[in-house]
Amino acid sequence: METLTETTVDFDLAEQTVRELNHELHAPTATHYRVLNPRGAHSVAAGINDEIDVEIDGDVGYFCAGMHKTGKVTVNGMAGPGVAENMMSGVVHVKGHASQSAAATAHGGLLVVDGNASTRCGISLKGGDIVVKGNIGAMSAFMAQAGRIVVCGDAGEALGDSIFEARLYVRGKVASLGADCIAKEMREEHREELVQLLKDAGMDQEANDDAYVDSFTRYGSARTLYHFNSGE
Amino acid sequence: MCGIAGIQLRDEKLIPQLGSLMHEMVDGIVVRGPDSAGVAIYGDRELLPEEYSSVSLLDAPGDTRQRVAERLSHDADVSVENMSDTTFIRAKMPSDQLVALVREIVPEASVIGAGDDSVIYKGVGNPMDLRETYRLSDVTGWQGVLHTRLATESAVSAAGAHPYSVNGLSVVHNGSFANHATIRRDLEEKGLTFDSENDTEVASRYISYRMQQLGEDLQTAVEALSEEFDGFYTLLVTTEDSFAVVRDQYACKPAIIAEHPDWVAMASEFQAIAHLPGMEDAEIFEPGPGKVYTWKR
Numbered sequence: 001m002e003t004l005t006e007t008t009v010d011f012d013l014a015e016q017t018v019r020e021l022n023h024e025l026h027a028p029t030a031t032h033y034r035v036l037n038p039r040g041a042h043s044v045a046a047g048i049n050d051e052i053d054v055e056i057d058g059d060v061g062y063f064c065a066g067m068h069k070t071g072k073v074t075v076n077g078m079a080g081p082g083v084a085e086n087m088m089s090g091v092v093h094v095k096g097h098a099s100q101s102a103a104a105t106a107h108g109g110l111l112v113v114d115g116n117a118s119t120r121c122g123i124s125l126k127g128g129d130i131v132v133k134g135n136i137g138a139m140s141a142f143m144a145q146a147g148r149i150v151v152c153g154d155a156g157e158a159l160g161d162s163i164f165e166a167r168l169y170v171r172g173k174v175a176s177l178g179a180d181c182i183a184k185e186m187r188e189e190h191r192e193e194l195v196q197l198l199k200d201a202g203m204d205q206e207a208n209d210d211a212y213v214d215s216f217t218r219y220g221s222a223r224t225l226y227h228f229n230s231g232e
Numbered sequence: 233m234c235g236i237a238g239i240q241l242r243d244e245k246l247i248p249q250l251g252s253l254m255h256e257m258v259d260g261i262v263v264r265g266p267d268s269a270g271v272a273i274y275g276d277r278e279l280l281p282e283e284y285s286s287v288s289l290l291d292a293p294g295d296t297r298q299r300v301a302e303r304l305s306h307d308a309d310v311s312v313e314n315m316s317d318t319t320f321i322r323a324k325m326p327s328d329q330l331v332a333l334v335r336e337i338v339p340e341a342s343v344i345g346a347g348d349d350s351v352i353y354k355g356v357g358n359p360m361d362l363r364e365t366y367r368l369s370d371v372t373g374w375q376g377v378l379h380t381r382l383a384t385e386s387a388v389s390a391a392g393a394h395p396y397s398v399n400g401l402s403v404v405h406n407g408s409f410a411n412h413a414t415i416r417r418d419l420e421e422k423g424l425t426f427d428s429e430n431d432t433e434v435a436s437r438y439i440s441y442r443m444q445q446l447g448e449d450l451q452t453a454v455e456a457l458s459e460e461f462d463g464f465y466t467l468l469v470t471t472e473d474s475f476a477v478v479r480d481q482y483a484c485k486p487a488i489i490a491e492h493p494d495w496v497a498m499a500s501e502f503q504a505i506a507h508l509p510g511m512e513d514a515e516i517f518e519p520g521p522g523k524v525y526t527w528k529r
Contacts, residue, residue: 039503039506040260040501078516099488
């Protein structure tokens with residue numbers, strides 16, 4: 001990392017390709033990058049493996065910041081399907097809405113969505129954290145194994161279907177719960193966890209507002225699908 | 233994989249701009265379908281003035297222009313133009329009369345669209361080239377639909393390109409139906425005939441049948457489709473007064489809707505509609521699984 005210069009490098013996708021951008025980001029020469037004119041391109045800033053800051057000015061298509069590891073990616077716009085899919089660590093921040101399958105299978109790290117996230121948010125989550133300031137769509141947290149999802153708005157149908165040990169915190173209404181997903185008691189450790197996640201997402205004011213924090217409900221697995229039930 | 237995009241204008245002031253808005257939409261969906269492209273345009277009064285109707289054909293013979301000119305009277309002011317694989321015929325007469333005449337004059341051609349208010353073009357080729365062939369940026373009107381195709385269910389051919397249109401009702405489709413052959417057989421038993429082997433044509437004829445024969449409105453007919461058709465799909469269905477979007481029960485194929493006081497638009501990817509005027513004030517959402525959304529002009 002000593003070799004990185006403390007500068008911001010502009011990368012204009014109207015003039016260069018995503019392949020060239022990602023090639024540069026995989027062997028970075030600077031600490032900060034600004035990506036211009038993404039115009040819905042796919043796979044922008046996928047596979048980052050260094051402590052760098054990447055700011056994208058505009059909308060991105062599929063799989064932005066996929067497999068993300070260390071560093072931070074900020075999207076000043078909308079993100080298409082699979083943003084931060086299989087993220088390992090680091091932070092991805094979408095300032096607009098995120099399409100379906102946001103942070104699918106993420107093993108670690110934090111995805112923050114300022115707008116709404118669509119269907120299948122956090123599907124098969126494996127340890128990553130997601131904070132959505134708006135609503136999430138149907139079938140979110142399907143088979144989520146580990147990690148946390150905070151939803152400040154409402155959740156769509158079949159939330160947490162066949163969920164394992166991921167913990168879900170929803171402030172608004174849940175259209176319906178999926179199989180084996182139930183509302184659970186909010187104990188002190190969960191409250192602390194929620195407050196920390198809100199702070200990590202830059203929501204300090206809400207995190208310090210007891211009434212706001214108390215308005216969340218925790219959901220998780222009823223653990224009735226863990227073992228084959230022979231009916232005996 | 234396919235790309236679909238469409239817009240219904242609510243503000244009449246935007247009517248002259250329909251084509252330029254649609255021209256730019258192609259940029260956002262061409263990556264999803266490089267094989268073929270089709271359009272449906274509603275309300276272009278230069279292309280289709282009052283009292284005129286149109287018929288679009290595929291596989292029209294080389295002497296179609298001559299044969300049509302010989303049969304139609306001078307008063308019908310008929311014109312015939314080739315737009316990629318589509319032969320576009322326009323005349324001053326009611327739509328049903330023109331269709332019947334054209335079917336008789338060039339029986340070897342297949343009718344891919346007809347109407348008093350709508351125009352259909354489709355063909356094989358790069359959508360970026362076809363939008364120029366179709367002179368898309370010059371088009372005007374109150375509603376428009378685009379499709380870019382990457383063939384999955386049937387061959388790359390003009391007959392396999394979308395939209396599938398019946399009596400002004402057009403369907404464009406991203407995805408595939410699993411049980412279309414069964415539904416096709418049911419419809420054939422009811423006396424319907426098909427022009428292609430394509431699964432989307434089944435959806436188009438199914439909706440048209442329910443609206444015309446069963447008297448259902450577009451919302452009800454598309455809800456019935458959602459119940460009966462199995463598969464992974466996003467559909468945009470348009471008629472001469474409505475615009476409907478439906479996704480399968482698992483919402484497998486992408487779709488995004490933006491609603492603004494001046495227009496409503498949908499696309500496979502947000503990028504296709506990001507340029508629309510006033511997008512920053514639009515309500516943007518992805519249609520829910522199995523839900524039918526309809527807007528009437």
